[in-house]
Amino acid sequence: MSSLATVVTNAEVVICCGSGGVGKTTTAAVLALEAARRGRRSVVVTIDPARRLADALGLEGLTNEPRAIEADLDGDMYALMLDTKSTFDGLVRRYSSDPDQAERILTNRFYDNISSALSGTQEYMASEKLYELAREGDWDLVVVDTPPTRHALDFLDAPQRLATFLDHRLYRILMTPTRGIVKAVNVAAQTVVRSLSKVVGGEVVADAIAFFQAFEGMEGGFKERAAAVDELLRSDETAFVLVASPKADTVAEAGYFAEQLDQQGIDVRALVVNRMQPTFGAETAGGEVTTAATARARATTLEGTAIGEHYRALADALQVAEGDEVHLAGLAGQVDPAPVVRVPVQPFEVNDLEGLAAIGALLMVEDD
Ligand SMILES: Nc1ncnc2c1ncn2[C@@H]1O[C@H](COP(=O)(O)OP(=O)(O)OP(=O)(O)O)[C@@H](O)[C@H]1O
Numbered sequence: 121m122s123s124l125a126t127v128v129t130n131a132e133v134v135i136c137c138g139s140g141g142v143g144k145t146t147t148a149a150v151l152a153l154e155a156a157r158r159g160r161r162s163v164v165v166t167i168d169p170a171r172r173l174a175d176a177l178g179l180e181g182l183t184n185e186p187r188a189i190e191a192d193l194d195g196d197m198y199a200l201m202l203d204t205k206s207t208f209d210g211l212v213r214r215y216s217s218d219p220d221q222a223e224r225i226l227t228n229r230f231y232d233n234i235s236s237a238l239s240g241t242q243e244y245m246a247s248e249k250l251y252e253l254a255r256e257g258d259w260d261l262v263v264v265d266t267p268p269t270r271h272a273l274d275f276l277d278a279p280q281r282l283a284t285f286l287d288h289r290l291y292r293i294l295m296t297p298t299r300g301i302v303k304a305v306n307v308a309a310q311t312v313v314r315s316l317s318k319v320v321g322g323e324v325v326a327d328a329i330a331f332f333q334a335f336e337g338m339e340g341g342f343k344e345r346a347a348a349v350d351e352l353l354r355s356d357e358t359a360f361v362l363v364a365s366p367k368a369d370t371v372a373e374a375g376y377f378a379e380q381l382d383q384q385g386i387d388v389r390a391l392v393v394n395r396m397q398p399t400f401g402a403e404t405a406g407g408e409v410t411t412a413a414t415a416r417a418r419a420t421t422l423e424g425t426a427i428g429e430h431y432r433a434l435a436d437a438l439q440v441a442e443g444d445e446v447h448l449a450g451l452a453g454q455v456d457p458a459p460v461v462r463v464p465v466q467p468f469e470v471n472d473l474e475g476l477a478a479i480g481a482l483l484m485v486e487d488d
């Protein structure tokens with residue numbers, strides 16, 4: 121069985137990561153589909169899918185809950201579109217001590233800002249949703265798409281980051297007056313509040329203080345959850361699939377990702393190189409492989425004829441393909457022993473189940 125077929129058959133969690141526009145959302149949907157074709161019950165968490173793909177997956181409007189995909193599969197495939205805000209709201213409800221506390225937070229203007237604007241929130245909520253589905257849902261496989269970012273760590277670090285934010289000194293200082301422990305700190309806090317008010321306006325600060333006060337007692341829950349998500353991301357049941365394209369700049373970005381994952385002690389299970397230059401016609405019936413150089417030489421010999429034109433087009437395509445391979449060599453070495461799975465650029469937009477199935481067939485081929 122190929123590596124990716126093994127992943128969709130056995131893994132419990134798959135995370136598709138990589139830089140912007142390389143095909144993460146497409147790959148994530150394809151892997152969930154392949155698992156369902158094999159009789160599993162899969163769910164894909166997509167992030168901002170292209171409109172037409174969202175329609176094909178039945179995701180009109182924002183749906184933070186899995187929806188079944190209508191298709192003739194041995195298993196079941198579900199999809200959902202991550203809604204950052206309602207996932208965050210769900211966390212607040214889960215960790216608040218009573219509905220009143222939840223309500224105070226959810227209606228707070230400062231919360232409204234941070235729940236969508238705090239850096240890494242989307243990554244955090246993606247990993248939170250993953251955890252919720254993987255641990256509490258009835259799924260064989262949860263596939264997660266990730267937001268476009270240059271830093272693999274944005275996704276890995278996100279759960280910890282909120283916990284750290286709640287641990288922040290300013291938070292402690294602001295909280296202290298309500299506990300009224302030490303008068304000196306109280307004075308310090310007043311000074312901080314006064315100077316902050318000058319910069320961002322008294323109303324914002326009042327909202328922030330109200331928010332932190334409402335949040336009291338919830339840090340512990342958030343921190344425990346962050347640690348549990350982190351553990352799931354690092355467990356053996358989770359497979360990271362790195363998606364890249366063969367162009368020099370995205371290969372460099374993928375290399376940076378691979379390096380960061382490696383530093384975190386996380387293995388890349390497979391490298392998908394999407395949008396490879398197709399090389400149809402490079403291999404003759406006799407198995408002889410034409411190179412860009414030989415095609416170019418034949419084009420020159422046959423200059424002015426129709427077949428000469430075809431050879432020139434083939435030479436151009438092969439030259440791009442050979443360039444792609446040169447760019448890839450270093451990256452393939454970097455993720456070794458993970459296999460490199462090449463997907464040629466398709467002559468159609470991949471935005472329906474048929475398109476996903478076509479990519480699926482290419483992803484499941486034996487590794488080289
Ligand atoms: N092999 C392919 N051949 C042709 N089109 C493709 C291929 N793979 C993906 N596409 C198309 O490229 C576009 C980008 O793909 P996709 O949305 O999966 O990338 P992404 O990495 O999720 O992007 P972003 O970082 O913006 O979220 C989509 O319109 C998709 O249909």
Ligand SMILES: [Mg+2]
Nearest residue numbers: 144145167168
């Ligand atoms: Mg995407």
